[in-house]
Amino acid sequence: MADTELQHALKRLKDNHVRLTPQRKIILNYLITHHTHPTVEMILADLRKHDAGISMATVYNTVKLLVDYNLVIELKNGDGSTHYDYFGHPHYHVVCDNCGKITDVNTPEFSAISKELADVTRRSTGYLVTRSDVEVHGICPDCQYKLGLNNNKGAE
Amino acid sequence: MADTELQHALKRLKDNHVRLTPQRKIILNYLITHHTHPTVEMILADLRKHDAGISMATVYNTVKLLVDYNLVIELKNGDGSTHYDYFGHPHYHVVCDNCGKITDVNTPEFSAISKELADVTRRSTGYLVTRSDVEVHGICPDCQYKLGLNNNKGAE
């Protein structure tokens, strides 16, 4: 479960000789247990509620470090700030163009799609592919309802 | 060729009652003819070389407007600033994690992949899908060589 995830992630860091400071553990645990795609600001606010001694610079440093070790990915969507997501298992995101909500999509088809993207890319560009980021845009069910789009495709 | 693209894009704007100012035409034409994924700063610098009277605010306003009309897409990659790309035909991007270069991938498989993503997403989340952004990450051929990674051009 989440705890195993945390152990797994901590091991990956340890294997890379990264110091496991209390702040890093707390931030990593926060990202593993909250799949809400938080920004640095949200992480900081939440951790401070539970009176953790954490500074903004540390959160920035830590998420960047976690991104470097492929434990977390960055999502730069329209709203100006950067969102983070623990990437324990392959998935992709759908973003609502109306309200900005980000939803995870976990589906068995994704690994095949991902593999095909890697193959196609390798063949046509020569890149050594490490990862495929997919971001689908659309209108979430709530907004479809609000906008009266239930059965019709809105052309724009 | 590119000229037809421009006419097509201008028509789309005109049909939406968007004023076709000289600045907008110039910026649009620049994006159609330069598939270099420029930032606002690069667009501004290049246009000013050819002594176009353009200000930074206008470039920001215009690219945002073009994004709204789906003529251009935003690419927010690691380097802090936002890159823009004229999106005349479906394609996706590969980003080199070492040097930051962005390469277009044009392949017939993409439309099938894109359609599958839309279907899968619709089924599992209920979103009304409008677009799929794919961004593959990896190491470009040049950097593979520089970094001494497996490579079939002669060693050394």
Add this chain to the structure above:
DNA sequence: TTGAGTGCAAACTCTTTGCAGGCCC
């Protein structure tokens, strides 16, 4: 003509940086 578009620069927001002290390994 007329109001949307443009240009300039200041303001704003998000992110990074420098340095002193703390703490993991």
Add this chain to the structure above:
DNA sequence: GGGCCTGCAAAGAGTTTGCACTCAA
């Protein structure tokens, strides 16, 4: 104990905004 990490605040980078002037329709 050594060197990396943290915390604070200020600097930096990219983007947005307000207002007067200009020009496309």
